[in-house]
Amino acid sequence: MEIHDLKREFLMGSEIVRALKGVSFSVEQGEFVTIMGSSGSGKTTLLNILGCLDKPTIGTYLLDNVDIKKLSRNELAQLRNRKIGFVFQSYNLLARTSAIENVELPLLYNSTITTTQRHQMAMKALEAVRLSDRLDHLPNQLSGGQQQRVAIARALVNEPVMILADEATGNLDSRTSYEIMALFQELNRQGRTIVFVTHEPDIAAFSSRTITLKDGHIIKDSKNENIRSAKDMLSALPVTEDYQNNA
Amino acid sequence: MKILSLIRIAIRALQRNKLRAFLTMLGIIIGVGAVIAMVAIGQGSKKSIQDQLSSMGSNMITIRPNSNQTPGGGARLDQSTVQSLTLADIKAIQSQAQYINAVSPAVQGRGQVINGALNWPTTMQGVSPDFLTIRNWPLKEGAPFGDADVNAAAKVCLIGQTVVDNVFDAGDDPVGKTIRFNKIPFKIIGVLQSKGENAFGQDQDDILLAPYSTVQKRILAIPYIQTIYASSTNSETSEPATAELSQILRASHKLTNSDQDDFSVRTQAELINTFSSTSQLLTVLLTAIASISLLVGGIGIMNIMYVSVTERTKEIGLRMSIGARGIDILMQFLIEAIVISITGGILGVMLGLLASKLITVFLSWPTLVSEYSIVLSFVVCAVTGIFFGYYPAQKASRLDPIEALRYE
Numbered sequence: 001m002e003i004h005d006l007k008r009e010f011l012m013g014s015e016i017v018r019a020l021k022g023v024s025f026s027v028e029q030g031e032f033v034t035i036m037g038s039s040g041s042g043k044t045t046l047l048n049i050l051g052c053l054d055k056p057t058i059g060t061y062l063l064d065n066v067d068i069k070k071l072s073r074n075e076l077a078q079l080r081n082r083k084i085g086f087v088f089q090s091y092n093l094l095a096r097t098s099a100i101e102n103v104e105l106p107l108l109y110n111s112t113i114t115t116t117q118r119h120q121m122a123m124k125a126l127e128a129v130r131l132s133d134r135l136d137h138l139p140n141q142l143s144g145g146q147q148q149r150v151a152i153a154r155a156l157v158n159e160p161v162m163i164l165a166d167e168a169t170g171n172l173d174s175r176t177s178y179e180i181m182a183l184f185q186e187l188n189r190q191g192r193t194i195v196f197v198t199h200e201p202d203i204a205a206f207s208s209r210t211i212t213l214k215d216g217h218i219i220k221d222s223k224n225e226n227i228r229s230a231k232d233m234l235s236a237l238p239v240t241e242d243y244q245n246n247a
Numbered sequence: 248m249k250i251l252s253l254i255r256i257a258i259r260a261l262q263r264n265k266l267r268a269f270l271t272m273l274g275i276i277i278g279v280g281a282v283i284a285m286v287a288i289g290q291g292s293k294k295s296i297q298d299q300l301s302s303m304g305s306n307m308i309t310i311r312p313n314s315n316q317t318p319g320g321g322a323r324l325d326q327s328t329v330q331s332l333t334l335a336d337i338k339a340i341q342s343q344a345q346y347i348n349a350v351s352p353a354v355q356g357r358g359q360v361i362n363g364a365l366n367w368p369t370t371m372q373g374v375s376p377d378f379l380t381i382r383n384w385p386l387k388e389g390a391p392f393g394d395a396d397v398n399a400a401a402k403v404c405l406i407g408q409t410v411v412d413n414v415f416d417a418g419d420d421p422v423g424k425t426i427r428f429n430k431i432p433f434k435i436i437g438v439l440q441s442k443g444e445n446a447f448g449q450d451q452d453d454i455l456l457a458p459y460s461t462v463q464k465r466i467l468a469i470p471y472i473q474t475i476y477a478s479s480t481n482s483e484t485s486e487p488a489t490a491e492l493s494q495i496l497r498a499s500h501k502l503t504n505s506d507q508d509d510f511s512v513r514t515q516a517e518l519i520n521t522f523s524s525t526s527q528l529l530t531v532l533l534t535a536i537a538s539i540s541l542l543v544g545g546i547g548i549m550n551i552m553y554v555s556v557t558e559r560t561k562e563i564g565l566r567m568s569i570g571a572r573g574i575d576i577l578m579q580f581l582i583e584a585i586v587i588s589i590t591g592g593i594l595g596v597m598l599g600l601l602a603s604k605l606i607t608v609f610l611s612w613p614t615l616v617s618e619y620s621i622v623l624s625f626v627v628c629a630v631t632g633i634f635f636g637y638y639p640a641q642k643a644s645r646l647d648p649i650e651a652l653r654y655e
Contacts, residue, residue, distance in 0.1 A: 048649050050288075051565075051568065053568060053648050053652075054649060055651050073572070073573065074572045074573070074574075077567065077570050077571060077572040077573075077575075078570060078572070080567075080568060080569065080570045081569060081570020081571075082570070086568050086569060088565075088652070092561065092564075092565045092652070094562060095263070096263050097259070097261075105566070105569060105570040106570055107251055108256075109566075109569065109570040109571050109572070109575055110570070111249070154569070158570075
């Protein structure tokens with residue numbers, strides 16, 4: 001993934017708001033990048049562009065060697081479907097829909113996948129987040145951490161090039177946050193590219209690289225030499241039943 | 248995205264809000280039910296009128312005297328006092344007409360029937376033996392009178408069921424008994440099969456039939472005849488038969504070209520057409536009213552779909568972010584609207600069938616459910632769903648995924 005001199009401007013009434021004022025960086029496969037910044041720094045705008053939900057005003061964004069600027073709305077939708085997995089702060093699971101069906105959802109929009117394949121892939125994704133015993137549970141029957149794990153399984157199911165997480169631990173207490181971060185680290189070790197947007201420096205410490213934004217510019221882009229292990233953090237806390245099988 | 252999974256998603260979404268989905272459907276259910284029941288009432292009454300008219304004898308032609316316009320102006324006479332029809336006309340028709348297979352004169356008088364202590368006011372109609380053929384009227388028992396009875400002006404009669412019920416005790420056999428009509432004794436030689444009420448609500452069984460000569464001479468003391476009944480050879484020839492009769496009667500009455508007819512010829516077909524067009528109009532009116540309720544039902548769907556789209560903005564945003572295209576979202580909401588309207592349609596058809604049945608059972612109105620009304624309401628339902636579901640669905644499909652995701 002490569003980003004070059006990215007700019008995004010919005011027209012708010014008669015004023016032009018420049019959310020991103022020239023951002024360049026690239027993310028290699030297998031990296032675990034956190035994008036940090038206070039509110040108003042442009043990180044949400046950057047995330048929208050990275051997630052192919054929005055297009056840059058100026059600059060190029062190559063995802064898997066595809067220039068998204070040239071794609072139509074429908075092509076962008078297909079790109080999101082095949083190459084990106086989203087994890088949101090508020091989980092965004094469909095209510096009154098079982099865990100497995102929530103995970104199957106992205107595959108419904110991929111006509112090359114049959115019903116049986118869909119089911120198998122969803123099972124595999126739920127196994128990866130260690131929820132294979134909760135297939136038929138509805139979101140309101142799951143804890144916050146479990147719901148977020150369903151959401152991660154949904155992001156994994158289409159074998160994406162990149163998982164984009166937007167404040168994925170923002171709604172969780174610190175123990176559950178560590179659980180989720182441990183899961184992300186595990187997925188990263190398995191070779192998945194993860195871009196994690198957060199404003200908590202605490203969380204950024206788990207990643208391999210941190211990009212800090214301020215006022216639409218990158219002010220810091222540093223490799224994290226001292227990656228903390230979320231699993232170790234977790235084991236330092238008293239063990240709970242919920243995470244026993246994962247530890 | 249496959250249509251089956253779209254339908255499954257739509258049903259799932261509706262199940263989340265069962266009561267709301269049902270209330271939305273209710274508009275369609277009532278609309279379709281009303282259309283089906285209304286059309287069934289219209290069709291039923293049309294059919295029953297047609298049946299009754301054809302039971303009167305479907306090829307029957309009725310000739311009545313008509314007050315003709317006198318060349319000098321002057322007052323036109325009341326129809327019943329015009330004495331233009333005579334037995335000579337009957338003879339002329341019998342000898343000349345090709346499209347007529349039976350003809351009967353008719354004269355009638357009202358009077359009191361007396362049998363012992365029982366009495367009943369009724370009508371005695373004087374006819375020829377052909378009358379039973381023309382009216383398609385079989386006897387329940389006994390035998391009809393013949394030409395000999397006509398020639399002799401015999402005091403014999405055929406009795407209608409209503410008269411039997413009123414002047415004979417239950418279980419008495421009227422055949423062979425003698426009753427008095429206006430103090431004149433008549434021997435009953437046969438009982439007419441019951442015909443029930445006609446289309447105008449008259450009791451057709453409240454009648455005595457006697458030879459026309461008997462009624463002319465002994466009851467009314469008139470030489471002319473009041474009505475001529477004829478029947479065409481079959482239902483197709485009723486029009487040429489009508490023309491032919493007019494021609495024969497004009498010749499027989501020695502009318503010149505400038506004279507108007509002093510008689511009128513009416514066929515059952517005309518009556519059937521008149522009634523059919525009346526009930527057709529009724530059907531159209533009822534259907535129009537019912538269609539309005541279908542329209543209101545459709546607006547209900549549109550309203551609830553708009554609410555649904557707004558409510559599920561976040562879901563739409565999520566679906567878009569994981570790869571749903573605009574068309575996928577459009578189809579999802581459109582199919583949801585169609586599922587509502589079609590399900591409502593199915594329930595509405597059932598309601599309509601039930602309502603028609605209940606109307607027949609409790610109000611004893613004739614109803615006839617036609618397949619076309621079912622098919623039509625079904626198609627209208629689907630179209631309603633598509634039409635009223637399209638705009639909300641389009642609104643959903645055009646949402647910006649970023650804003651939709653952030654919507655609270």
